[in-house]
Amino acid sequence: MTLRGRVRTGVRAVVDALFAIGLALLNPPVLALWLAGLLLSPVPVLGPEFLAVATTVVRWRADLERHISTRAGAPIPRPYLPAPPDAEVGSGRWLRWIITDPATWRDAVWLLPGALVAAGLGLLVVTITAYGLLGVALVPLWLFLGDVWFGYGLFWPTANRAEGWLALPQGLVILGAALAVAPLVRSVHVRFARLFLAPTRSAGLRLRVAHLTVTRADAIDAQAAELRRIERDLHDGAQARMVAVGMTIGLAERLVRRDPAAALKLLAEARAASTSALVDLRHLVRGIHPPVLAERGLEGAVQALAMHLPVRTAVTSRLPGRLDTPLESAVYFAVAEALANMSRHSHARAAWVSLSHADGVLTVEVGDDGDGGADPGRGTGLRGIERRLGAFDGTMAVSSPPGGPTVVTMELPCALSSPRT
DSSP: OOHHHHHHHHHHHHHHHHHHHHHHTTHHHHHHHHHHHHHHTTSTTHHHHHHHHHHHHHHHHHHHHHHHHHHTTOOOOOOOOOOOTTOOTTSHHHHHHHHHOHHHHHHHHHHHHHHHHHHHHHHHHHHHHHHHHHHHHHHHHHHHHTTHHHHHOOSSOOSSHHHHHHHHHHHHHHHHHHHHHHHHHHHHHHHHHHHHHSOOHHHHHHHHHHHHHHHHHHHHHHHHHHHHHHHHHIIIIIHHHHHHHHHHHHHHHHHTTTOHHHHHHHHHHHHHHHHHHHHHHHHHHHHHSOHHHHHHHHHHHHHHHHHTSSSEEEEEEEOSEEOOHHHHHHHHHHHHHHHHHHHHHTOOSEEEEEEEEETTEEEEEEEEOSOOOOOTTTOHHHHHHHHHHHTTTOEEEEEOOTTOOEEEEEEEEOOOSEEOO
């Protein structure tokens, strides 16, 4: 990392420490609210409602800490149990769900020690940084205020002007040390928060089971929808054409002796219809598993896909090997859907696709310079990509500010099956 990058990281850590001190002041009243909710929970009507508000506030504060940890490069997943279906607020099932969820109790236990650690470490970082800044600013303050400043000796005692000039290099050293240590101190704060706010082993297994249940249901739904699409395409396309071919050949058989010319004409029509049916079957097979994907791999298939787009699309790939066939097919169709959305909605002039694999994770970026404003919640295309990737534990992130650019980032844990030769 360059010196500028280190300074930027240190300044960000100092700002986060100052922000953490302010958030630490919220923890004691949030804890008091939670305890009051527990004490009032037996009271009919009012108690459960108050406990619901207290639980929401506690989880909001913990989620805010998780968000800060994610910004610091140490994401903390949410460990809460899903709410029981059809459980109304205040009912017995709802109260049991709140009381028996260990993650909420861990949040409440973290509030007080988390406040002490955040305030202590934050004050340490902010104080050392402020002291270094004061040393750097001592001479300018002296030039501005005159000799009166040295008479007070606030925080940085100076007996004469010579000592005042020595404060500048000393302050720079202290400030540099503070910016260098601040990220390490922030990492200690984040690690302490992970002890309480991260899922336990059993909670992680429950979340994993819940995720697999959802992705399995999505995969089954997607498979059923794909089978219905294939059935519909066969029924409306190739099957209808083959029925027409059979009927045309039957008519030709009846006319072959009476009117050979008409029979030949019907046979020519049957041959043309059979050719069209074959084209439909090829398109159907290409929609199930494109031959170019099996022949040239993911990189070649995406390049072939980009060649047929109306928008100039650059494809870069750093894949040293091949993916497993199901994963390769899922990524191909996810990229195809993202490019189709780009062609239909973005009004882009240029697009790009980037494929890379590092540390056991396949990363795919699909971007364009269009209008932006893409939202997974407003359409089925991006949601379909999420469901397709979710079956392989993949994730998708969309960055699409108004005015562009739009970047769809897909990540899937996987291993390459064989090196490229």
